[in-house]
Amino acid sequence: MDEMTAELTAVRELRADAPAPERAGLVAGRDRLLAEARRGSRARRLRSDWRLAAIGAAAAITAAALVVPQVTEGRGEALPGARPGYTIELGSAEDWLNDAAYTVAAGPAVTARDGQWIYTETVESNGTDDERPGPQTEERWTRYADSAMEDGEAGDDHSPREQYAFLKSLPDDPQQIRARARAFFHATDVSETRTEHEYRALTALLSRAYVYDPEDLAKVYRALATVPGVRAADVQDAAGRDAIALYREGPGPRQETLLDPRTRLYSGYRYLEDGEVMITGARLTTRVVDGEEERR
Secondary structure (H helix, E strand, O other): OOHHHHHHHHHHHHOOOOOOOOOHHHHHHHHHHHHHHHHOOOOOOOOOOHHHHHHHHHHHHHHOOOEOOOOEEOOOEEOOOOOEOOOEEEEEOHHHHHHHHHHHHOOOOEOOOOOOEEEEEEEEEEOOOOOOOOOEEEEEEEEOOOHHHOOOOOOOOOOHHHHHHHHHOOOOOHHHHHHHHHHHOOOOOOOOOHHHHHHHHHHHHHHOOOOEOHHHHHHHHHHHHOOOOEEEEEEEOOOOOEEEEEEEOOOOOEEEEEEOOOOOOEEEEEEEEOOEEEEEEEEEEEEEEOOOOOOO
């Protein structure tokens, strides 16, 4: 028996009284995590020891019981039945975010011009809304250049054009980026700490980066990697896709920003209370179009 097998066996013995898992999706998550560990790819590894992560995954598979809402496929069509889900804690997100910066920087730029629109299609499932218990899809068109959302006219909100200009203005230093992000997304809660403010602002930049130069956007990932306490988990989003969840531990509900594990770009969000997913949303489509109501 090798060392890995012995340690996994020890974990199972510690949890021998736990009920047998019924969600096959947990096993898929474990297998994918272990496969990444065996490959040892720098672009996929975290600072924390993969062997310990694998042991934690085994414990999660034994004990976890999270269910992801129905999958949506295409434009708002929900598949029947609930799809199994999983949450595997991965520890510190610092190395993952730094590696993500390299991936994002090597990706394509997304450009737009005045007069164009940003089309998005999303799906959300809200477990707290009895009137809409199932997944709900939504289409939205956002004007790229909207003066009513610029220069502080909309408070803490910004047009895609204004955010694009902000990203272009960023220096290389992560600390300066964190300070500028605080000023760009000003404080809205007097109880919010400086670190919480910086984390909120930086993740907002990721979620609203509809148009960007890849090198500029990569700077946000590097700045986020320096924020204390940012952690990562391997999860599924509201569309049933694999995702990396970023979050900071603290009192109250856990708010997660979800990123695509392949492109490392924003893909959705989750809100958890006492380990239960209450609200989860996924971005299905993001596209620059020439006019409102256009989709391509």
